[in-house]
Amino acid sequence: MGSPSGFLGIWMERGRHLVRIGKRESLIRAADSLFHRQGLEHTSLADIASAASVPLGNVYYYFKTRGDLVKAVSENRLAGLRARREEWGAIASPRERLLAWVENFETYTDECTAHGCRIGGFCQEANKQGGAIADEAASVLRSTLDWIFDQFRAMGYGERQAREHAGRMLSARQGSILLSNTFKDPEYIRLETARLLKWLGELPADKKEKKK
Amino acid sequence: MGSPSGFLGIWMERGRHLVRIGKRESLIRAADSLFHRQGLEHTSLADIASAASVPLGNVYYYFKTRGDLVKAVSENRLAGLRARREEWGAIASPRERLLAWVENFETYTDECTAHGCRIGGFCQEANKQGGAIADEAASVLRSTLDWIFDQFRAMGYGERQAREHAGRMLSARQGSILLSNTFKDPEYIRLETARLLKWLGELPADKKEKKK
DNA sequence: GTCTATACCGAGATAGAC
DNA sequence: GTCTATCTCGGTATAGAC
Structure with missing residues (x-):
């Protein structure tokens, strides 16, 4: 909120310290937040610059075009997801990793209810304009789908079954957020979260055990 | 495609005849299609006017503002849904009506894969700008949810259970389209469709039978 | 590296002739 | 009712001083 020097948007809490972050990073953060809350189209560079306390003209020192900034936001989200999954790598079993993922939904319930899914909503909007941005957005959702898929594979499921399960989970999640x-x-998010937890808990560990 | 008089967008197939439709309706149809394919934001009045073969300035004779046109599209969709459900009213059992709904997904698979869900995508975009448009969009999705809910009620489920089932179905549908x-x-749509059909088929007729 | 001023364009909306 | 010309505004992007 406040900052030692009086400049906004260039300081950030990291642990218990306020550290200086670059304007480029400030702009990416501001854009990320505004894209989520107002949508990709409804957010002007002026909005972003103002939120990051950077003069409009200066934005172009860091990003050649608006599209470049959008791309940077997308890449930043991808990096964030990877980092979080890195942490979850410490969890021993793949099922527990999936459970950790679903239990974490709780944290985002209010945010998602208010503004939708950061990733899914981004894809939705990007799909309309097509082109490079749509691919960028899709790659973020794809990385999530792949990660879920990997967990099911690690649980012993075959390609096909793991793909089906992963699609089902992500699909249910996205639909409930919508x-x-x-x-x-x-409530829709909460019910779906509960359903997924139950389903994951009852799911047999691998397909040998499964034998329907 | 072609039209007797050479004017585009004012003629339409109804049964085996080409009938004259008003410019107002032409504009609504063109807008509906473009909103779906390009998104709400990415579609200008000029695009719409051009697709409907109506001069730009003339649009304002039929709609005072862009928002009014959006609203008209939304109302038109709602009317279309109601009409379709009217037809399905002829089907005897509620379960069969739900099955008819799901089986009908097939028809839209390619369209949804290419451009997303007309209704869900509209809600998604409208949610970002908020205000009256968001409410308009939500009411279209709401009417679908309510219809599904009614079918479960007619199957004998209580309020709570019917609401859960309806949310689950619509959620799965929307997520898979995304x-x-x-x-x-x-494939995501197809798998989800199959899952829903199976689930509906196995679902007990009412909660007295259910007794888990 | 930073910031102000401004060019430029596309979009919604209006005026007014026919 | 129909259509052309045009106004106005907001948005991306650039020029160029500091």
């Missing part, structure tokens, strides 16, 4: 966001009611 | 659209792969 409903909660549209109707401004977190 | 994945298919993002990854340009109809």
Whole structure:
């Protein structure tokens, strides 16, 4: 919030210290947040510059075009996801990693109800304009899908079954966020989260055990 | 495609005849299609006017503002959904009505893979700008949710259970469309459709039978 | 590296002739 | 009712001083 020198948007809490972060990073953060809250189209460079306390003209020193900034936001999100999964790598079993993922939904319930899914909403918007931005956005969702897939593989499921399970989970997650966001009611997310936890808990460890 | 008089966008197939439709309706149709394909934001009045073969300035004779046109598109969709459900009213059992709904997904698979869900995508975009448009969009999705809910009620489920089931179905549907659209792969929709059909088929008729 | 001023363009909206 | 010309504004992007 406040900052030692009086300049906004260039300081950030890291642990218990306020550290200086570059303007480039400031702009990416501001853009990320505004894209999520207002949408890709509804956010002007002026909005972003103002939120990051950077003069409009200066934005172009860091990003040649608006598209470059969008791309940077996308890459930044991808990096964030990878970092989080890196941490989850410490969890011993793949099922527990998936459970950790789903349990973590709770944290985002209000945010998702208010503004939708950062990743899914981004894809949705990007799909409309197509081109490079759509591919960028898709790659972020793809990385999530792949990670889920990998967990099912590690649980012993074959390619096909793991793909189906991963699609089902991500699909349910995204759909429930859309409903909660549209109707401004977190219940859809909560019910889906509970369903997924139950389903994951009952799922046999590998397909040998499965034998339907 | 072609039209007797050479004017585009004012003629339409109805049964086996070409009938004259008003410019107002032409504009709504063109807008509906463009909003779906290009998104709400990416579509200018000039695009719409051009697609409907109506001069730009003339649009304002039919709609005072852009928002009014958006609203008209939304209302038109709602009317279309109601009409379709009217037809399905002829189907005797609620379970069969739900099955008819899901079986009908097939028809839209390619369209959804290419451009997402007309209704869900509209909500997603509208949610970002908020205000009256968001409410308009939400009401279209709401009417679908309510219809599904009614079918479960007619099957004998209580309020709470019917609400859960309806949320689950719509959520799965919307999520699967998002994945298919993002990854340009109809498989997510197809798998979800199959899952829903199976689930509906196995679902007990009412909660007295259910007794888990 | 930073910032101000401004060029330029596309979009919504209006005026007014026909 | 229909259409052309045009106004105005907001947005991306650039020029160029400091």
